[in-house]
Amino acid sequence: MEKKGRVFSGARPTGRQHLGNYLGAIRNYVALQDEYECVYCVVDLHALTTLEDTDKLKEWTREMVLDWLAAGMRPEETIIFVQSHVPQVTELHTILSMVTPLGWLTRLPTFKEKVRQQPDNVNYGLVGYPVLMAADIALYKADTVPVGIDQAPHLEFTREIVRRFNHLFGPVLVEPQAKHTDFPKVLGIDGVNKMSKSLNNHIEISASPEEIWQRVRMMVTDPARRYRHDPGHPEVCNVFTLHGFFSPAQVRQIEVDCRSAAIGCVECKKIFARNLSDYFAPFRERRARFAADPDYVWDVLADGARRARAIASQVIDEVKRAVGLP
Ligand code: SF4
Incomplete structure (x- = not known):
């Protein structure tokens, strides 16, 4: 079947997924595969901005991807990979950072919120986070990004950076469109707060x-x-x-x-x-089967990174040519 376009979405490696992750994102990821060419990324570089639990990144990546695969992601058609395995994203991040006014970044409510959350670690990566996000999407010329209503401003920011780049250097990058999906806010078992691992109010989808x-x-x-x-x-x-x-x-x-x-x-x-x-019984059965092979997830991610790099290297070449890099 002819696909409608290319979807990109990324998620931080957070280990075993919970009902909030499933209802809010994973089931949409799975459904989008029927109509779109999908590129799904474990954004491990983004996870570094807090520098917390970095020793768990590997384990959490594997556990999250096991959940994705068991939920129905199809690695033979969908590109599933780890952000840092495609180094071109950091090149594009650098180039896009040159077209992004600093004032745009420091005015963002999400940046101000982060400064409040970690006043002792307001690092450069935290400021540039939205530029890296724009690079994630632009590097694959994704035309569609699934977003909930509360994430719409993030995507608008990516669109602004892409517009500015294309205005300065020619129409190289694709301005992605938001695909508003029905992302319900799932409350935790406390019945008050959004379901979240850090609040320990979650129910894991792989739970027995x-x-x-x-x-x-x-x-x-x-x-x-x-x-x-x-x-x-x-x-x-x-x-x-x-x-x-x-x-x-x-x-x-x-x-x-x-x-x-x-x-x-x-x-x-x-x-x-x-x-x-x-x-979740069929999900648990599939997950146990995938988990029994210690190499399975890493093989899927290696293959995904190889396919992602093939797209990324073409796009980064176009970008460098447009900018005038020798
Ligand atoms: S209040 Fe009790 S009986 Fe009513 S829906 Fe909630 S759990 Fe069920």
């Missing part, structure tokens, strides 16, 4: 049925439902929200039974844990 139940039983539900006979308010309950994804056949009945107190929270959570576990 028993591990799933241990996490689900801790989930915060409707705070007004203190006793079993209290009627519930599913609209404020995170378990109910997630039932919407993983229990589509039962969700209407659960809503009715919650409101009338015909079902208790423990029973409701048991249904959810079972459905979640069933949903």
Whole structure:
């Protein structure tokens, strides 16, 4: 089938993925493969800006890619690779940094937020982070980038840098378009904060049925439902929200039974844990198969890097010629 264009997306290596990663990104990554040529990157250089846990980068890369592959990424067609394995990205980063006014970077709310988060380590990489991101996308002439609403300004920044480069040196780079996907905000088991590993409020998609139940039983539900006979308010309950994804056949009945107190929270959570576990059973089986071969992920990433470099070296040659580098 003729593909619509080329998608690029990158994710920091964060190890085993959780439900928030899955619903927010991975399932879209997988679905996009049907219509687009896809380039998916583990952005390990981006992960260096904080200089935390660098000894875990290798392990977290492998664990994340195992999840991607088990979720249905197809390495025989999709390019899956590690950012630092394609050194041309750092060349393009340098060249694009010359066309990016410093004021654009220091004014970005994300930069200001980072300065607040790590005041003792406001490094040069932190300022240039959005330029490296622009280089990631431009290096593969990706025309489409999946983004959630909150990430739209990041992509707009890439588009501005590309426009400026093309204005100065000719139409070499492709201005990527945002593909707004349905990225729901998934709350953690605390029912308050976005699901996140650092807050330890997550449920891993590779968790065993028993591990799933241990996490689900801790989930915060409707705070007004203190006793079993209290009627519930599913609209404020995170378990109910997630039932919407993983229990589509039962969700209407659960809503009715919650409101009338015909079902208790423990029973409701048991249904959810079972459905979640069933949903990811084929995923767990594939993941175990891939993980049994210690070389499999690294072979996939080596092949992906080889294919990525083939595109990158052509583009960087065009860029250098356009700029006038000898
Ligand atoms: S019964 Fe289910 S939906 Fe209702 S409050 Fe309890 S966990 Fe939430």
